[in-house]
Amino acid sequence: MQRGYAPFLYFVAVLGLEAAMQKECRIIEALQNKLTYQQRLQYMKHYFPINYTMNVQFEEVLRVANITRLRDQSVGELSLRYLWLSVNSQVLLKIWAVLPEKHPSWEYTRDLCYLFEQLTEEYENYNQGNMDANVWDVVEQLVSSDAGSSRKAVYPKALLDNCVKVMLMLYSESCK
Ligand SMILES: *[C@@H]1O[C@H](CO)[C@@H](O)[C@H](O)[C@H]1NC(C)=O
Numbered sequence: 001m002q003r004g005y006a007p008f009l010y011f012v013a014v015l016g017l018e019a020a021m022q023k024e025c026r027i028i029e030a031l032q033n034k035l036t037y038q039q040r041l042q043y044m045k046h047y048f049p050i051n052y053t054m055n056v057q058f059e060e061v062l063r064v065a066n067i068t069r070l071r072d073q074s075v076g077e078l079s080l081r082y083l084w085l086s087v088n089s090q091v092l093l094k095i096w097a098v099l100p101e102k103h104p105s106w107e108y109t110r111d112l113c114y115l116f117e118q119l120t121e122e123y124e125n126y127n128q129g130n131m132d133a134n135v136w137d138v139v140e141q142l143v144s145s146d147a148g149s150s151r152k153a154v155y156p157k158a159l160l161d162n163c164v165k166v167m168l169m170l171y172s173e174s175c176k
């Protein structure tokens with residue numbers, strides 16, 4: 001390689017990463033605007049039957065405590081974001097799947113699914129192959145299993161509350 005070329009490539013790579021982060025932050029901002037407490041309450045609780053719960057896998061309940069624990073085990077931030085993204089993409093698709101098209105939460109949930117899909121595309125372009133092995137294992141289990149995995153009844157709003165809390169934890173530093 002010619003001299004002087006490597007720093008240039010490095011510079012391009014950094015620019016690429018920064019552009020990706022900005023794009024990611026724009027999606028996070030859109031998610032934040034759609035996931036305010038009022039909207040979660042209205043679309044995920046008031047529009048559902050009283051005490052309605054979803055049957056989800058244990059791995060689909062991703063709380064702040066899970067992230068704290070994984071950080072203590074030195075799992076990288078990219079992996080943690082990928083975990084959050086994978087869990088919540090799947091959770092939202094499950095919520096969407098129980099809604100008939102005329103349901104007042106249908107469009108709201110579809111829009112959230114779409115934002116998560118966009119975010120997943122960003123990740124797959126930039127961050128593939130950099131995942132911590134234990135996060136990979138959880139994600140694999142998440143998307144492949146179902147039948148064998150233990151299940152838990154959870155309120156849809158509680159699932160989205162977790163989604164928001166973990167999102168703030170993972171992104172408030174890098175997306176101001
Ligand atoms: C909903 O759950 C609450 C708390 O567990 C309970 O007190 C209430 O009776 C339940 N309502 C219905 C309609 O099942």
Ligand SMILES: *[C@@H]1O[C@H](CO)[C@@H](O)[C@H](O)[C@H]1NC(C)=O
Binds near residue numbers: 061
């Ligand atoms: C989060 O922690 C709970 C136990 O507190 C566990 O059942 C669940 O599988 C963990 N979720 C993930 C995605 O690691």
